[in-house]
Amino acid sequence: MTSLSEALTVLGLVPGQNLDEARQRFRELLLKTHPDVVGDRASAAEATDGTIALTTAFNVVKDAVALGDGHLIPAPTHHESSEPTNADSERDTCRHRSGNASPADTIEIRADGDSLFITAPPPETFGILLDAVSRLGGIGYVDRNLGILEVIVRFEGGPSCSVLMTLQGRAFGTDVFISMESIEADPTPALAPVLDALLEELVDLSVL
Numbered sequence: 001m002t003s004l005s006e007a008l009t010v011l012g013l014v015p016g017q018n019l020d021e022a023r024q025r026f027r028e029l030l031l032k033t034h035p036d037v038v039g040d041r042a043s044a045a046e047a048t049d050g051t052i053a054l055t056t057a058f059n060v061v062k063d064a065v066a067l068g069d070g071h072l073i074p075a076p077t078h079h080e081s082s083e084p085t086n087a088d089s090e091r092d093t094c095r096h097r098s099g100n101a102s103p104a105d106t107i108e109i110r111a112d113g114d115s116l117f118i119t120a121p122p123p124e125t126f127g128i129l130l131d132a133v134s135r136l137g138g139i140g141y142v143d144r145n146l147g148i149l150e151v152i153v154r155f156e157g158g159p160s161c162s163v164l165m166t167l168q169g170r171a172f173g174t175d176v177f178i179s180m181e182s183i184e185a186d187p188t189p190a191l192a193p194v195l196d197a198l199l200e201e202l203v204d205l206s207v208l
Contacts, residue, residue: 004064005076007057015075019065022073023114026058027179030164051148055166055177109202114191116176122147122167125174129165132201136194137163152183153194159186163194 008014011025030051061073068074107128108119118125126144133139133151140162141150147167154160159182168175178195182188 002056002060003076004060004074007060007064008073008076010053010057011061013061013073015073017073018071019062019073022058022061022065026054026177027114029054030166030177030179031181051166052146055168058177059168059175109199111195111199114178114195116178116195117170117173118176119173122169122174125167125176128202129167129176132198133163133165135201135204136197155189155193158189159184161188161194163191 002010011022011029013022013025064074065071107124110117118128120128123144126147126149129149130139130142133149137151137153139150140152141148143149147169149165149167151163151165152160153163161180161182163178163180166177168177178191180188180191180194
């Protein structure tokens with residue numbers, strides 16, 4: 001596993017920054033590593049590897065903040081271990097226990113800013129999202145193995161936007177990190193309406 005110090009290096013962050021700053025930096029870097037922005041296969045492979053590294057690093061930072069004061073990035077300890085601590089395991093268990101205790105045919109989805117947590121393994125989560133987002137717009141890019149999904153949405157009276165979702169498996173489900181960027185000259189609108197529309201589609205699919 002990636003240590004906190006390694007994660008900070010990957011994301012270009014320092015202790016004392018808040019989670020919103022970390023999330024913004026993650027989104028900025030994620031857009032730069034999208035496979036569609038490079039031209040040849042070698043570069044595309046590097047781009048997808050970079051996406052995985054960024055997602056892993058952000059997860060580490062997010063966990064470290066949650067274990068601290070819940071707001072600021074703590075300083076790495078001198079004795080960081082790549083193995084999860086008992087505290088890490090217990091926090092993750094508590095964080096996702098409600099989803100794990102649900103009936104087998106029920107999937108819970110929790111929204112947190114620009115991310116979702118879905119109480120299903122990554123392959124199942126990917127299928128659920130692919131079905132839902134296909135109702136929102138045109139599918140731009142799909143990679144099941146790497147857990148990357150892009151949909152192009154059009155805002156009424158606004159620009160067309162690329163909505164990029166990256167999946168990260170967790171102990172009791174899957175984190176889905178979502179970023180959006182205008183692909184026209186107009187500024188990028190707020191992400192919230194897209195998340196609301198996505199949740200509505202998931203409800204219609206009887207996921208929630």
